[in-house]
Amino acid sequence: MVIESLLAGADGVFVGACKRGECHYTSGNLHAEGKMEITKRVLRMAGIDPARLRMRMMSSAEGNKFVEFAGEFQKDITELGPLGKPEGIDKNDLEVKLQAAGKALGGRKIRWVTGKIVEFTEKGNLYGEKFTAHEIGRLFDEIAMDEFRLREILERLKGKPHSVKELATKMDTAPKILVRQMADLKKMGFAEIHSVVGNTPMWELSGNGETAYE
Amino acid sequence: MLDAGRHPRVELLAYSEIEGLKRKGGKFSLKVRKRTRYVDEEICNACGDCVSKCPGKAPDAFDMDLRKRKAIYLYFSQGIPAVMTIDSDHCIYFTKGKCGVCKKICDKGAIDYEMKDKILALDVDAVIVATGLDIFDPTALTHYGFGKIQNVITGLQYERLINATGPTGGHLHRPSDGKLAKKVAYVQCVGSRDLNNCAYCSSVCCMYSIKDAMLAREHDPESVSYVFHTDLRNVGKGFQKYEKRAAEEYGVQYIRGRVAEIEDGPNGNPIVWYEDTRKRKVESLETEMVVLATAAMPSRGALGLAKLLRIKADKYGFILCPPEQPADTSVAGIFACGFCKGPCDIPEAVSQASAAAERAAARIYEEVGV
Amino acid sequence: MSKQGRKDTVNGPRIGVFVCNCGTNIAGFLDAKTVADYASGLPNVIFVRENLYSCSEAGINDIRQAITDNKLERVVVAACTPRTHEPTFRAACEDAGLNPYYFEFVNIREHCSWVHKEDREAATEKAKDLIRMGVARAAYLEPMEPIIGDVTKRALVIGGGISGMTASLELARRGFEVVLVEKQKQLGGLLRAVNWIYPHEKPAAEYVKGLVGRVGKARRIKVLKSSEVTEVKGYIGNYIVSVTSLKEPVTAGIIILATGAEVLVPEGQYGFDSKRAVTQLQLEGLLAKPGTRPKNVVMIGCVGSRMRDRLYCSRICCMTAIKNAILIRKKWKSDVTMLYRDLMCYGIKNESLLMDAKEAGVRFVNYPDDAPPLAEKGEVKVTSAILGREMVLPYDLLVLETPLVPAGTNEALSRMLKVPLDEYGFFLEAHVKLRPLDFATDGIFVCGTARWPAGIQECIEQALGAASRASTFLESGRVKVEPIVSFITEEDCRGCGLCVALCPYGAIELIETEAGEKARTIDVACKGCGTCGATCYRGAITMKHYSDEQLTAQIRAAFEKE
DSSP states (O other), X not given: OHHHHHHHTOSOEEEEEOOTTOBTTBSHHHHHHHHHHHHHHHHHHTTOOGGGEEEEEOOTXXXXXXXXXXXXXXXXXXXXXXXXXTTTOOXXXXXXXXXXXXXXXXXXXXXXXXXXHHHHHHTOOTTSOOOOHHHHHHHHHHHHHHHHHHHHXXXXXXXXXXEHHHXXXXXXXXHHHHHHHHHHHHHTTSEEEEEEETTXXXXXXOTGGGTTOO | OHHHHHOTTOOOOOSEEEEEEEEETTEEEEEEEEOOOSBOXXXXXXXXXXXXXXXXEEEOTTTTTSSEEESEEOSXXXXXXXXXXXXXXXXXXXXXXXXXXXXXXOTTOOBOTTOOOEEEEEEESOEEEOOOEEEOOGXXXXXXXXXXXXXXXXXXXXXXXXXTTSTTTTSOBOTTTOOBOOEEEEEEEESTXXXXXXXXXXXXXXXXXXXXXXXXXXHOTTOEEEEEESSOOOOSTTHHHHHHHHHHHSOXXXXXXXXXXXXXXGGGOEEEEEEEXXXXXXXXXXXXXXXXXXXXXXXXXXXXXXXHHTOOBOTTSOBOOOTXXXXXXXXXXXXXXXXXXXXXXXXXXXXXXXXXXXXXXXXXXXXXXX | OOEEOOOOOOSXXXXXXXXXXXXXXXXXXXXXXXXXXXXXXXXXXXXXXEESOTTSHHHHHHHHHHHHHHTOSEEEEEESOHHHHHHHHHHHXXXXXXXXXXXXXXXXXXXXXXXXXXXXXXXXXXXXXXXXXXXXXXXXXXXXXXXXXXOOSEEEXXXXXXXXXXXXXXXXXTTOEEEEEXXXXXXXXXXXXXXXXXXXXXXXXXXXXXXHXXXXXXXXXXXXXXXXXXXXXXXXXXXXXXXTTOSSOEEESEEEEOOOEEEOOOTTSTTOOSSSEEEHHHHHHHHHSSOOOOSEEEEESOSSSSSSSOOSOOSSHHHHHHHHHHHHHHHTOOEEEEEESSOOOOHHHHHHHHHHHHHTTOEEEEOOTTOOOEEETTEEEEEETTTTEEEEEEOSEEEEOOOEEEOTTHHHHHHHHTOOBXXXXXXXXXXXXXXXXXXXXXXXXXXXXXXXXXXXXXXXXXXXXXXXXXXXXXXXXXEEEXXXXXXXXXXXOOOOOHXXXXXXXXXXXXXXXXXXXXXXXXXXXXXXXXXXXXXXXXOOEEETTSOHHHHHHHHHHHTOOO
């Protein structure tokens, strides 16, 4: 829904939640917090300023706090300017990136990790080891990077075949990394070589790539 | 209110009074007078056409007489059932014998000047008394000047002033000159904890006065409030926090001391004379309006009703219930809840209502024996 | 005021919009007519009306009439909060033959007019935005039927003090089976340590004995002493509760929490030694026994309450102290001085007991909030707020009025039953004013000092009230739940079990099907929180009434300014 809002034209998304321990649904706010953390990281990967997403916690009796937070957020977003502009992303690119972000966030990997995160931080993993905020941050960063890149490749291949070099330029990523990822995608049956132009292979989505990757 | 009004198993007899009760075995036979509204409840849909044309005027009791209403009226806008009533004491047709504007204007034909009171006979297994409260009339306490000094009002009048649907649209326009009152005194224990009037503590005034003072500040950031109190009895859940918040965030000032006298000052400003027991000094304060936290009493007619039902009540008319079975009255099958059996706040009244419903249910479903 | 809007709807549902003025609460701060006019131009909207009060009987009639006359398929009311009136408007739809879930509430009062009182134009624009969003969502609403489940006709009452015993007896009297779990070896709770009760005017022991005797004799009540609840599974109508003293778990339809409270022990304060400086509860013990006859007794109010770390007033300490002061005057003939901040003698009987105490010669000294008394070497030094000077009071017995504090077991129970505690650790009811004995979670009720400090009579009232609330479910044997729950599409589910692990209400189970393990929602237990829906990577979980489709439509509409 956060990505949906940005796609619909929002320049920022503010998420208000109950304070820790005060969730009407016991732990929904903690789940939301985890999701917002990873969403911010995916946005950063997409080249979008993560400050456009802000979550604040307050109780339902703290109307004044809400006003304060909303006011601050509005001010900050106004200063930041319209989505994509300070980031230097054009409109088409923005949509591709947001679509990729949305798919990454809805995918299995991120959903599993964010789903388990409350348990990991509150109760510890299977071995009773609790994760620190720092460890979680690193984990989130790695996952966000991998997942977003995969999605972005798939999104870009949707329109037309690309060479690794073309992708690398559009995605502002080292070709070396992309070559490895293309090989993975091929193994999973999501991408294949469409044609070879000169010496350069052009990649396209394979049959599975359109839909199957969760 | 609406839930009770539309519940399939609740039959609502508003504008009605109990006139007699007979016991038949374990059951009761009640005589109920359903007073005539001179308006057919089935037909009227409260469109308000009649009200807009009615020439008769009367003080609006719901608005604590702070404004006039028409002789045909809706008791209050969210009232249940939503039907008009003709006040025959003020209706020109009834007092002078001619007019009939409402009858002419009502295209549904809901008006019937010949309509009579109805007497209903009800057979029931249990009776629950929940007649609530009325407020003490502070006119008798002449030193507070109520009735003489225009800008001395009661807490309930204040509630109407600060209410968006009230006579001033929610703004504190004071009665004397309509000026916005910015400096308001709230006087506690008016008639309560007073051996000559109500010896008991009304229990809810401390909190509602603080709430009133906070509302004033919410409406007008320049407003200043003074609460004159004896013991501040804020014993309910979260009340202490509320009391503290009022002082810290809403600038409500608490002054410990009974108000001795209120006199009419310049420009309609009431002057409050009091002994500040903390400073041990008699002082005075010029205010723009004074709100009296008048004692809450059993509703008028409570003693009569108790007599009619043959249940025990104290000298004020509060229904007496044994402490071990607090929802039961002295008559088996008659139960009581809420303010009619003693001062209480909303959550207490709701708990008591559930308790009375439980006791009545136990009777209706028959005691099967533990 | 009524207006016919666009009739050229593109196959969409026929939507009616009602804009409430709420007297002046809405119309006083925004231009309701402009808003209504605007609404009539929105997609699929074929009928718009502005009401003075949509919730009034006249307003409700209007809605019913409009549904019938205009064959409305969706109803949008722009008014106040769903908290107060959503049931009202849904019922109006139902009365007119429209599925109640075809109703959409737009809040233009709390979310708009009340918070933008200073900017009429902006408030009007925002109301338009909100209505546009509501209309967009309304088009995607789906009809639903309430969920009905069975209720086991047995109650579990946790706590065997006066509240728990009263509730148990009352339910048993109504014909329901009760399992009463008590942590201690004996029933009776705090009251067992009390000497004399007021306004009953009898020894507490006599009262407790009577009550315990009746509970013991009640054949429908099964008493489990020295027992604690260790695990709670299930949901309203069907709880499965493990108790330490039983091998097999107990099944119950509802649970009443009557776990009571504890008296704060004032360690290290005012020379507290349980001998010369005691709590009121310890004083009750001294009064019950012969022997002690102190010459001077001083009582100090608000020891450990109405202070920074424990802000609340414990409600009953002043009255306990006054009652005991009178007894001391009668029995020991001691001089008694009560040091207090405010005397909390609310109501009729409490105030009259205060009069009695004054008549009996109890001396009252008001001390300022910021200058608590000091006690050392058999003397109390206190500043009298009235006299404005320090007084020195010798004592042979110092009685400290300490507050009731939440029972230590509250936290564990709160986790097991998934019901909240307030900031101090007392149980937090569904609504502090209007639903004092319920929790947000259906099927669990609270009474007595587990909720907040309360006098004996108040505990009895609440216990009867909780029994009443519980009996509405037990009597009918059925429970009706809002169908706003999660729905799992079996074909899309891979049985990974993440939703099962995450559900805070234990409302999802894995079932064996021909196609392998699949998750399934237990409808009556589901609260519709959406944790599962937001986690399922297969998109197999739909939140009914808050589907992605509905919410996306609403979000898109938010940015669709013309």
